[in-house]
Amino acid sequence: MTVITRFAPSPTGFLHIGGARTALFSFVYAKRHGGKFLLRIEDTDRERSTQEAVDAIFEGMKWLGLNSDFDEIYQTKRFDRYAEVVQQMLAAGTAYHCYASKEELDQMRAEQQARKEKPRYDGRWRPEAGKVLPTPPEGVKPVVRFKNPVDGQVVLKDLIKGDIVFDNKELDDLIIARGDGVPTYNFCVVVDDYDMGITHVIRGDDHVNNTPRQINILQALGATLPAYAHVSMILGADGAKLSKRHGALGVMEYRAMGFMPDALLNYLIRLGWSHGDQELFTREEMFAKFDFDHVSASPARFDMEKAYWVNHQYLKSIDPAIVAPEFDWHLRRIGADPAKGPDLKAVIEQQRERCRTLVEMAEKSKFLFEDLEAYNEKDAAKHFTADAAVLLEELAANLSALPEWTAPALHEAVNGFAEGKGLGLGKIAQPIRVAVVGMAISPPIDQTLFLLGRERTLARLAAAVATIKSKN
RNA sequence: GCUCCUAUCGUCUAGAGGCCUAGGACGGGGCCCUCUCAAGGCCUAAACCCGGGUUCGAAUCCCGGUAGGAGCGCCA
Numbered sequence: 001m002t003v004i005t006r007f008a009p010s011p012t013g014f015l016h017i018g019g020a021r022t023a024l025f026s027f028v029y030a031k032r033h034g035g036k037f038l039l040r041i042e043d044t045d046r047e048r049s050t051q052e053a054v055d056a057i058f059e060g061m062k063w064l065g066l067n068s069d070f071d072e073i074y075q076t077k078r079f080d081r082y083a084e085v086v087q088q089m090l091a092a093g094t095a096y097h098c099y100a101s102k103e104e105l106d107q108m109r110a111e112q113q114a115r116k117e118k119p120r121y122d123g124r125w126r127p128e129a130g131k132v133l134p135t136p137p138e139g140v141k142p143v144v145r146f147k148n149p150v151d152g153q154v155v156l157k158d159l160i161k162g163d164i165v166f167d168n169k170e171l172d173d174l175i176i177a178r179g180d181g182v183p184t185y186n187f188c189v190v191v192d193d194y195d196m197g198i199t200h201v202i203r204g205d206d207h208v209n210n211t212p213r214q215i216n217i218l219q220a221l222g223a224t225l226p227a228y229a230h231v232s233m234i235l236g237a238d239g240a241k242l243s244k245r246h247g248a249l250g251v252m253e254y255r256a257m258g259f260m261p262d263a264l265l266n267y268l269i270r271l272g273w274s275h276g277d278q279e280l281f282t283r284e285e286m287f288a289k290f291d292f293d294h295v296s297a298s299p300a301r302f303d304m305e306k307a308y309w310v311n312h313q314y315l316k317s318i319d320p321a322i323v324a325p326e327f328d329w330h331l332r333r334i335g336a337d338p339a340k341g342p343d344l345k346a347v348i349e350q351q352r353e354r355c356r357t358l359v360e361m362a363e364k365s366k367f368l369f370e371d372l373e374a375y376n377e378k379d380a381a382k383h384f385t386a387d388a389a390v391l392l393e394e395l396a397a398n399l400s401a402l403p404e405w406t407a408p409a410l411h412e413a414v415n416g417f418a419e420g421k422g423l424g425l426g427k428i429a430q431p432i433r434v435a436v437v438g439m440a441i442s443p444p445i446d447q448t449l450f451l452l453g454r455e456r457t458l459a460r461l462a463a464a465v466a467t468i469k470s471k472n
Numbered sequence: 473g474c475u476c477c478u479a480u481c482g483u484c485u486a487g488a489g490g491c492c493u494a495g496g497a498c499g500g501g502g503c504c505c506u507c508u509c510a511a512g513g514c515c516u517a518a519a520c521c522c523g524g525g526u527u528c529g530a531a532u533c534c535c536g537g538u539a540g541g542a543g544c545g546c547c548a
Contacts, residue, residue, distance in 0.1 A: 354510040429507035
């Protein structure tokens, strides 16, 4: 049996972090078992679904590299099929028409709640042997309800939570088709999962309570049940539920914060899943090792600090060529022109040790790609002394005479210069930094000068000397 | 209210009855290294929600509390 999993978001907003994790679990599980993964857009709520949201979901999934093995599927394009199944069920007697109005239903629920009962449909239009149904009112388009079994139990064998038992008497007859004929969520999911041969339904655990009804519908259809895995949700750092109003961010915002997609995936997969003490996983390792036996059933908080740490580990260990395109994106984003500086891979190599995010990397590297606008005030005040000006001037002369502009040659020149003066390297390296970077933070000074290049280094040293002199 | 789920350091987690004096990681504190920022190395503080049971033995199994959460739509 080929494993087929799916991610089925409703397009009412961007792809958020919790959705991304469920998508990841589904994707990775399929890959792990040599199966397929599909993306299905659940857009039957035409009021709330938007094309922007659809685009945002695709964009997020694409950036994360969670690609579908099929063309995208929209539920709104499958209405004929749903209608067909509704007819089948009506004919088979596993579904029936209900003429109760919304007002009637609201009143029923209100009364039940007043009596401290669980609000549910009372079955007034449910056909039963020997029962006389009311006469359908004029001009009312009935909804279609599923005829849920009255007794017995439904056992949900959840891969994460274990067996969960529901009594059928807790379940009511849910609506599967609205008065206007548009089918509802619980029904579409079932038909889709059935038609598409989904073997493993992996979704948020807010769906646990829907599952017994879905299982009953599946059984009424004579389908074999898929396996279920209900993933707990992700909480904010404060332990509160993530919502649009409270800290929920779209996946693309993590890109803007400077995350590499695989790093975000790595952080996400460890949120809930574990493999012994291992923290870092390449994509391939995730595919090879992921399993539901080690997925936690309890909700987890999103810890930005740890996410940054994971991102940093990625930046430090992966091939700079993989980082380069994202780095390029970030440089442009802050107005720097990647073409106006050294090879990005070389910059990444030097900067990645000190940058947890690509935002930081871009900020700390922009001096290589644009003209220096100003010196950091504190750093200049500390390192731009009269003595420094003399040293910088002399060093600049030495550097301009250098036969080749390489890191080893620069290392030799700067260290030799400091030694010759009987100074610690810091005495000269720091003023140089401020002069060429604009601040006292950069890669090792030889690497910094090498990346900057001869022409710009000498120009910036001269400019710094002039600045210092004009001040004194 | 009813049904369902969950519960180990601040956070993510390891843990499948003895291997637990509860391990790892992030973050915190300290020391070392050092041209800056980092990185790295070493050390350190920090947890089994509570109460009963089962057992020779329980973080692990059972029951009951408590606390958090989800669901109870002609939303998904």
